[in-house]
Structure formats: C-alpha cells, structure tokens
Amino acid sequence: xxxxxxxxxxxxVGFDLKGNLTKQLENSEEKPSIHIRPTKLPRxxxxxxxxxxxxxxxxxxxNLKWLPGTVKYKNGKQLLEEVVGNTVFIYVEDLxxxxxxxxxxxxxxxxxxxxxxxxxxxxKLIELFEDLQYEEKEIFMDVMTKLLTEVDK
Numbered sequence: 001x002x003x004x005x006x007x008x009x010x011x012x013v014g015f016d017l018k019g020n021l022t023k024q025l026e027n028s029e030e031k032p033s034i035h036i037r038p039t040k041l042p043r044x045x046x047x048x049x050x051x052x053x054x055x056x057x058x059x060x061x062x063n064l065k066w067l068p069g070t071v072k073y074k075n076g077k078q079l080l081e082e083v084v085g086n087t088v089f090i091y092v093e094d095l096x097x098x099x100x101x102x103x104x105x106x107x108x109x110x111x112x113x114x115x116x117x118x119x120x121x122x123x124k125l126i127e128l129f130e131d132l133q134y135e136e137k138e139i140f141m142d143v144m145t146k147l148l149t150e151v152d153k
Contacts, residue, residue, distance in 0.1 A: 048099050049088075052106045061086045062109055064102065068093040081105045083112065 045066055053059045063086060070091040072079045081090045081101040088105035090098045 044095065045090075045098060045102060048102055049106065052103060056110065059106060059109060059113075062106060063087045065089045066098060067091055068098075083108045 045064060049062065049064050053062065065087055067089060068091070072082070072091060080092050081088060081104060083105050088102060088109065090101050090105065092098050092101060
C-alpha cells in the first residue's frame with residue numbers, strides 16, 4: 001500500500017491479491033476498502049494505469065480511453081495513442097500493444113507536465129520578440145517610405 005495525499009485526507013492505495021485496485025481511507029474509523037470496478041476498459045489496462053500512477057507517486061488525475069479500431073492522423077501519420085490534457089487515448093486493438101502504449105502515453109503526460117512551464121515561458125518570449133520586431137519593422141517602413149517619397153520630389 002502506498003500513501004496518497006489529497007487536500008484534506010490521506011488515502012492508502014494498493015492492489016489486493018486479485019489485482020484489484022484498493023483504497024483505504026486513513027481518517028476513517030472503519031477504514032473501509034473500496035474496490036474500483038472497470039466499466040468499459042479491460043481490467044488489465046485499468047490496473048496497469050493504476051500501477052504506473054503508484055510507481056511514480058503522481059498522475060492520479062490521468063484517465064484512459066481505449067478506442068480500439070479508431071483511426072486518427074496527425075501530421076500525415078496514423079496515431080496509435082495520444083495524450084490530450086489528462087487523458088491518454090489508445091487506438092490499437094491488441095491488448096499487449098495497448099499496454100505498452102499506455103506506458104508510453106503516461107510517460108508523455110509526465111514529460112508534458114514537467115515541461116509545461118518552460119513551454120509557457122518560451123511562448124511568452126516569442127510573443128515579446130514578435131511585438132518588438134513589429135515595432136522595428138514599422139520604424140523601418142516609415143524610413144523607407146520617406147526615402148522613396150523624397151526621391152520623387
């Protein structure tokens with residue numbers, strides 16, 4: 001069992017002998033165990049996602065959508081999986097490949113979370129540079145316009 005902290009309580013999270021995810025509330029007197037039953041996802045994919053979350057101790061907000069047979073393209077290439085926000089979408093039908101792609105997508109989510117601040121900073125710098133460049137271009141255009149109109153006189 002591993003401790004997971006929310007805003008107001010501590011929860012112990014782990015797996016029982018059957019591979020089911022269990023949660024145990026630490027602030028409760030009875031300490032009930034709650035089993036999460038997957039509705040649409042295969043138990044192995046959902047359990048694998050929960051194992052990944054427990055291994056790294058974060059990413060508990062990540063969700064999984066398995067859409068086998070869905071065909072999606074990005075930049076002319078067919079996507080096998082993609083990460084959109086906090087959701088990993090997997091489009092392959094083979095469960096073994098889907099499990100591998102889940103780990104790939106979860107890793108991508110972790111990387112995106114880590115690099116988000118850098119991307120925001122870089123985008124702000126680009127925006128500032130474009131504003132400065134526009135002002136310089138306008139000054140240059142005013143000078144060129146004056147030169148061209150003076151030549152005609």
